[in-house]
Amino acid sequence: MTEEIHDNVPSRQRKRFPGISSRAYEHPADRSALVALRKLTGFDTVFKALSGLLPERSLRLLFLSDSVRVSEAQFAHLHTMLLDACYVLDLEKVPAMYVTQDPRPNAMCIGLDEPIIVVTTGLVELLDEEEMRAVVGHEVGHALSGHSVYRTILLFLTGLALKVAWIPLGNVAIMAIVTALREWFRKSELSADRAGLLVGQDLKASMRGLMKIAGGNHLHEMNVDAFLEQAEEYEAGGDLRDSVLKILNILPRTHPFTTVRAAELKKWAESRDHQRIMDGHYPRRDEDKETSVTDSFRESASHYADTVRTSKDPLLKLVGDLAGGAGDLGGKLRDRFTGGTAGPKTPPNGEAAEGQA
Secondary structure (H helix, E strand, O other): OOEEOOOOOOOOOOOOOOOEOHHHOOOHHHHHHHHHHHOOOOHHHHHHHHHHHOOHHHHHHHHHHHOEEOOOOOOHHHHHHHHHHHHHOOOOEEOEEEEEOOOOOOEEEEOOOOOEEEEEHHHHHHOOHHHHHHHHHHHHHHHHHOOHHHHHHHHHHHHHHHHOOOOHHHHHHHHHHHHHHHHHHHHHHHHHHHHHHHHHOOHHHHHHHHHHHHHOOOHHHOOHHHHHHHHHHHHHOOOHHHHHHHHHHHOOOOOOOHHHHHHHHHHHHOOHHHHHHHOOOOOEHHHHHHOOHHHHHHHHHHHHHHHHHHOOOHHHHHHHHHHOOOOOHHHHHHHHHHOOOOOOOOOOOOOOOOOOO
């Protein structure tokens, strides 16, 4: 069920973005991970098969029968927020939204033909109005980006992988796709966080919401600066072994770690890209067909290059040093693991090498 949106106005004054394209807020890593996912062997076959087999009608009937549909008569404050978010991001059809009984704070946007937004009672009870507004905007951002299709397939395949765990080859094939889907979905969360900020237009509320998801309803015991320092420590701390452990810890998750999300969102909120959107300069949906795929690849590649260059993570720093030709491969690896120092190399002509420090 969808609802047409007309001249609904936000409950408080904020900027609106007529015709905004999801490209305006999508994280470069989101787009590049989705491209990598689509190139995964077997994904196209699975996607086409599941698109016709997934019981979407059954999914809608399930929420209709066993959850509370948000409307003017039920959870009216959430209904107002939903209309508000669709108005700000200029989403023509308002997705159906449900509240489901679950003490764990969570929200999701699923569906193949038309997106459905689902929030848990745990989340509704945890967040205040402005924090919840950012979450609703986050989910509307997923809808505008078309993320619900892949999220639905991820949920289905995760359940399927458990059912066929006893089939060795079948499970390996499914888990390869599930792993790739999770990698993309973690990146898509960074995009949706940005959409939530565009809707709420209150960075402090977005930060509070992420802190509550991490530490519960104890804001008086938490501090935004200290919370962000955790992200800094997480990225820079430890050695190469810790870098590997970080990768292993994140693999089974569908969402990035909360401190990392907060740090990424704050960085984007302070960026020129965000300011340009707020000033009304952003890509429009009617321009999407003219968008160059090459430009998108270039932007994603530039993002990853910047990440490797500026990251304080020991593994990424090593990758950056090696890729940049900062020294002999064997010497670099020896130095990192033994603490030794490789002597400088002299070029054949006896002159000092350029660009080394």
